[in-house]
Amino acid sequence: MNKRSPWQILQPYVQVFDGPLMLIVCLILALGTVTLYSAGIDFPGRVEDHVRNIMISFLVMWIAAMIPPQTLMRFAVPLYILGISLLIGVAMFGLIRNGARRWINVGMIIQPSEIMKIAMPMMLAWFFQKREGMTRWREFLVAGLLLVVPVGLIMRQPDLGTSLLVMAAGFYVIFFAGLSWKVIVAAVTVMLASLPVVWSMMHDYQRGRVLTLIDPTTDPLGKGFHIIQSTIAIGSGGITGKGWLNGTQAHLEFIPERTTDFIFAVFSEEFGLIGNGILLVLYLLLIGRSMLIAANAPTLFSRLLAGAITMIFFTYAFVNMGMVSGILPVVGVPLPFVSYGGTAFVTLGLGVGILMSIQRHRKLMQS
Template sequence: MDKRSLLQLVRPYVQVFDGPLFLIVCLILLVGSITLYSAGIDFPGRFEDHMRNIMISLFIMWLAALVPPQTMMRFAVPLYTLGVALLIGVAMFGLIRNGARRWIDLGVIIQPSEIMKIAMPMMLAWFFQKREGITRWSEFLVAGVLLVIPIGLIMRQPDLGTSLLVLAAGFYVIFFAGLSWKVLAAGVVAALASLPVAWSMLHDYQRERVMTLIDPTTDPLGKGFHIIQSTIAIGSGGIAGKGWLHGTQAHLEFIPERTTDFIFAVFSEEFGLIGNGILLLLYLLLIGRGMIIAANAPTLFTRLMAGAITMIFFTYAFVNMGMVSGILPVVGVPLPFVSYGGTAFVTLGLGVGILMSIQRHRKLMQS
């Protein structure tokens, strides 16, 4: 008969969590839940759904933390291949909603582009691991092709926000693998030179977003409404904010999508500059802890994965805060662990779980 206490029985399953990382994530979730309650008070059931999404995210995080990095490597190629195949399926017979073809019905409706947020860095990390850190230009060329294929399929849907996140995830792996600064500078110059061509390839609504960013007052009741109202909310928060549940821009329904993409405007109005500083500090701690895990990771695959996932969190936060503040175009990127949304929570929870797995198995290898 097993005479171990309940704590002794549960401890091995709880110890999969990295303490500092889990604490930081929980603090951001707490901030997000408080803000979501206020932002979604006029949406019955929204807060309850948010709590459910958090529980699902934590469960996914726990499962991912249990999986050894060596097992993740074995799934890199199949997951990437499945993701690309599903994206091709979306292009051929995907479901169209609001003018975009982003979903596919396989008995359940899924959005394959979400798979690539994790599959893309995993595939490229596997690729460089198999080449044992060789950084010849040919390896970077192949990696670039592996990155461009899903990006092209996602942009075709069109989905600029997701394509940006997948592009960033893949680029971070290539950069951390040893991409030369000279090559990077040449790429930036080439990208700037190709802007006229890229502009001509954008959809009309994407061009309108860029023009609205430059001067939202040209269409204050239409395309510029989001940016104008969100910047008013941020500015009206002042130093200490108007107080929880007292944001007028949010509760008088001037802020659109206030529980999802523009929740940062609600937070800024109610908690002000002080609240923003605390939230930024939490994100910096999250990124810092992720980078420490990446730096201490035992293999090239785990270092690249940890570094890329950490920088994905940075990209989520930077792009969301930038678009809500009016310094970046509106591209539909949620604020990590704050914005309402089930799919984003699953992706973010999986990413944190992978970081925890890398840290946990490094300790097991050392013990």
């Protein structure tokens, strides 16, 4: 009896990963870890925690890649119901921190809104899969209601950033399912017309973020401080950057939240326009590879889910870079695979794992 080599033993477990997608994610993670080391040099244990989060996300990614898309589809409804139930629980007896009620203690403290970032597109992809070939305006109306409920509960917490991400994730599924451009234009028109009403319903801190975006110099030491300092850091990086560990805005503590939401400012200051270009190319490759997986997916459920996850990656990166650069309001969205944070890493790892599952099982069906 021939003895199997260590590679032969590990091969079935390693092959669940999609090579090109894994390479792109690892390159982004490498840049993120280098940047976090510099940004978090004054935070003992931050890098170690970051590496731990990466390992947990890889574990989640591996588990998700092992699960067939058909099994994922069976989890869609229970996961959505669980997420809604937890959001209702947060509204009733959630924990309050910094004026926001976003967490709940279920033996451990969790943020249920994070569950909806994946549960929402899974639910809508399941919904349209069950109605494949008979999509009418009624189906889109029901899908809109399924989306509005969790978004409304999350906005009530209040958590504008997460509610926008969940709304975007659900909208992408509805759009890919065949939503008419006429409906989109009409919806945008209604939204623009209702802006005065939305403005009156916004919290004071949310209004402050919008006003600060328009002119951050009106409160340079208060609400405008974040944007002013981050744009200074980005501009001072120039073409080649100041060099790793040499960012003055970061190390003199002018950039707030420099290991999380504003880590892109640290990266820009130290690696400059060239570094930004490399990071943007990596994100484009990530989106391109993910979209290719979505386009080749064998079922409507997997195509819609993969397409939505791909656009979630785009939304994370676009919104984060936009808010740090001062072209979008500050809404607390991390830079994918770069910003420090455990929950975001788990969500992103799960998303990549689902994409790998779709790609892997497509190949198995063809072989």
